[in-house]
Amino acid sequence: MNRIDLDDIDRGLLDLLGEDARLSNRALARALGLAEGTVRTRIKRLTDRRLLRFTAITDHRQHGNPEFAFLRLRTDLNMAREISDTLAGYPQLRTVILTLGNFNILAIGLFDSREEIAAVTGDFLANIAGVLDVEVSIVTASIKYNERTAKL
Amino acid sequence: MRERKPMAAGNDDFAFDALDWKIVGLLKENGRASNQDIATRLDVPRASVGNRIQKMTEAGALRIVAAADFSAYDYSVLIALAIKVQGRSPEQVARDLAELPAIFAVHLVTGAHQIEALIAVHEFGELAEAVMGSINAIAGIGHIDVCIATDVVYYNFDVGITR
Numbered sequence: 157m158n159r160i161d162l163d164d165i166d167r168g169l170l171d172l173l174g175e176d177a178r179l180s181n182r183a184l185a186r187a188l189g190l191a192e193g194t195v196r197t198r199i200k201r202l203t204d205r206r207l208l209r210f211t212a213i214t215d216h217r218q219h220g221n222p223e224f225a226f227l228r229l230r231t232d233l234n235m236a237r238e239i240s241d242t243l244a245g246y247p248q249l250r251t252v253i254l255t256l257g258n259f260n261i262l263a264i265g266l267f268d269s270r271e272e273i274a275a276v277t278g279d280f281l282a283n284i285a286g287v288l289d290v291e292v293s294i295v296t297a298s299i300k301y302n303e304r305t306a307k308l
Numbered sequence: 309m310r311e312r313k314p315m316a317a318g319n320d321d322f323a324f325d326a327l328d329w330k331i332v333g334l335l336k337e338n339g340r341a342s343n344q345d346i347a348t349r350l351d352v353p354r355a356s357v358g359n360r361i362q363k364m365t366e367a368g369a370l371r372i373v374a375a376a377d378f379s380a381y382d383y384s385v386l387i388a389l390a391i392k393v394q395g396r397s398p399e400q401v402a403r404d405l406a407e408l409p410a411i412f413a414v415h416l417v418t419g420a421h422q423i424e425a426l427i428a429v430h431e432f433g434e435l436a437e438a439v440m441g442s443i444n445a446i447a448g449i450g451h452i453d454v455c456i457a458t459d460v461v462y463y464n465f466d467v468g469i470t471r
Contacts, residue, residue: 211335249462253457255388257453262457295424298413
C-alpha cells in the first residue's frame with residue numbers, strides 16, 4: 157500500500173478545490189491562512205505528482221444521447237493484462253479495471269447508441285483472443301457518481 | 309420505459325456551439341486556465357469566455373472540478389458490486405446505497421443484476437467495520453457479486469451524469 161505523505165495543508169486544498177475548482181489562489185490562501193505563494197507551490201506539487209487534476213466535466217447530453225454500459229469480461233487468466241491494454245485503446249471504453257472475482261476485467265463504456273454496444277460486444281470483443289465471456293449491463297439511470305476522486 | 313434523464317437540474321435544450329467546445333477542450337486540459345489564457349489562445353475577447361463558461365455552468369452542462377487521485381485520500385481498495393434486488397424497487401435500494409460515503413458510484417442497469425455500485429475504502433478492515441454492516445441493513449438486496457480491483461488500467465471521467 158503506497159501511503160502518500162500529504163499534510164493538513166494539502167488536504168485542506170483538496171477539500172476546498174473539490175468544492176470549487178476555480179477558486180483563486182488568493183481566496184484559497186485566505187481560507188487556509190496561508191501565503192499565496194505557498195498555495196501556488198502546493199498546488200503545483202500536487203498536480204506534478206498527479207495527485208490532483210483540474211478538468212472540465214461535460215454533461216452526457218452534450219454528447220448526443222449516449223449509453224453508459226458496464227462490461228464484465230471473463231478471460232484467459234494469463235491474457236487478462238494484455239486484453240485490458242487492448243480495451244484501454246478502444247475510444248468508447250473509458251474505464252478498464254483488472255479484477256479478482258467472478259470476472260477478470262470490468263470495463264465501463266460510453267457509446268453513441270445501443271447498436272454501437274452490440275458492435276463492441278459482438279465484433280470487437282468476440283475477436284480478441286482469450287475473451288471467454290462478456291456480460292453487458294446498460295445503465296438506465298445514474299444515481300450517484302463522485303468524480304472528486306479518480307484514478308489520475 | 310422510465311425517462312432516462314429526469315432529475316436534471318440543467319437545461320435540456322442547451323447545446324454547445326463550436327466556440328463552446330473549444331473553451332471546454334482547453335478546460336478539460338486545465339480546469340484552472342484563466343479566462344484571459346483561454347481568450348488569448350482562442351483569439352476571442354476575455355469577457356465572452358467568462359460569459360460562455362458561466363452560461364454552460366448555469367445550464368448544468370459543464371462542471372469544472374478538481375479531482376484528487378484515489379491515493380491522495382489513501383483509498384487503496386476499490387470494489388465493484390453487481391447487486392440483485394429482491395422484493396423492493398431497485399431505485400429505492402440504489403438511493404439507500406448512494407447515502408453511504410464509501411460508495412462513490414451507483415447506477416441502475418439492465419441485465420442479470422439491477423444495480424452496479426463502486427466502493428472505495430482505505431483498507432479491507434473498513435469493509436467489515438463500516439461498509440458491510442450498512443449495506444446489509446438495506447432492505448431488498450438479494451445477492452451481491454463482488455469483483456476486487458487489482459489494477460486500474462485506464463480511467464477517464466470527463467463526461468459526467470446530470471445533476
